[in-house]
Amino acid sequence: MNNIQLNWKPNASAPLWDAGTEGEQQGPFFADIELEHLRQSGPTCVPTTLAMLARATGADVGLEDIMPNINSQSPHSWSSALKPYGMQLAYCNFDIRRLEHYIDELVEMDDLFVLCFYSKDPPYDPEVEGGKLCTAHIVTLH
Known part of the structure; x- marks a missing residue:
C-alpha cells in the first residue's frame, strides 16, 4: 500500500451536492416546476411519484404508463422512466444519516428532490388481506 492510501480519510463534512466543475450546468434545475399531487392507492408510491413528476412537464401520463417500465427497488429504472419526459x-445516494441531519441543506438548495427511506413503524395499519405493512416511503421535496 502506498503512503497516500495509508493517510487518506473520508471527508465527513462533504456536501450532498458538490459545486460543479467549470462548464458544468448549475442548479436549481427545477425551480419553476409545478407539481400537482396525485393520490396514492395501494403500494404504488414509486409509480405515483414518477407519474406526478412526468405530468409536471405537461405529459398526459398515469400510473399505468409508468408501472411496466420500472422496478420499485431500482432507482436506475425510475430515472429511465422519466427520460421520455425530459x-x-x-x-442516487445512499445516506444512512437521519433526514434531520441533512434536510436543511436540501431546503437551501431550493430544487426538486425525491427522498426514499425506510421506517420501522409503518404509517398505517396492516391491510386486511395479507397483513402487508408499509415501511418504505418516497417523498418529493420542492
Missing part, C-alpha cells in the same frame, strides 16, 4: 435522476 427528466432524469441526477443523484
Whole structure:
C-alpha cells in the first residue's frame, strides 16, 4: 500500500451536492416546476411519484404508463422512466444519516428532490388481506 492510501480519510463534512466543475450546468434545475399531487392507492408510491413528476412537464401520463417500465427497488429504472419526459435522476445516494441531519441543506438548495427511506413503524395499519405493512416511503421535496 502506498503512503497516500495509508493517510487518506473520508471527508465527513462533504456536501450532498458538490459545486460543479467549470462548464458544468448549475442548479436549481427545477425551480419553476409545478407539481400537482396525485393520490396514492395501494403500494404504488414509486409509480405515483414518477407519474406526478412526468405530468409536471405537461405529459398526459398515469400510473399505468409508468408501472411496466420500472422496478420499485431500482432507482436506475425510475430515472429511465422519466427520460421520455425530459427528466432524469441526477443523484442516487445512499445516506444512512437521519433526514434531520441533512434536510436543511436540501431546503437551501431550493430544487426538486425525491427522498426514499425506510421506517420501522409503518404509517398505517396492516391491510386486511395479507397483513402487508408499509415501511418504505418516497417523498418529493420542492
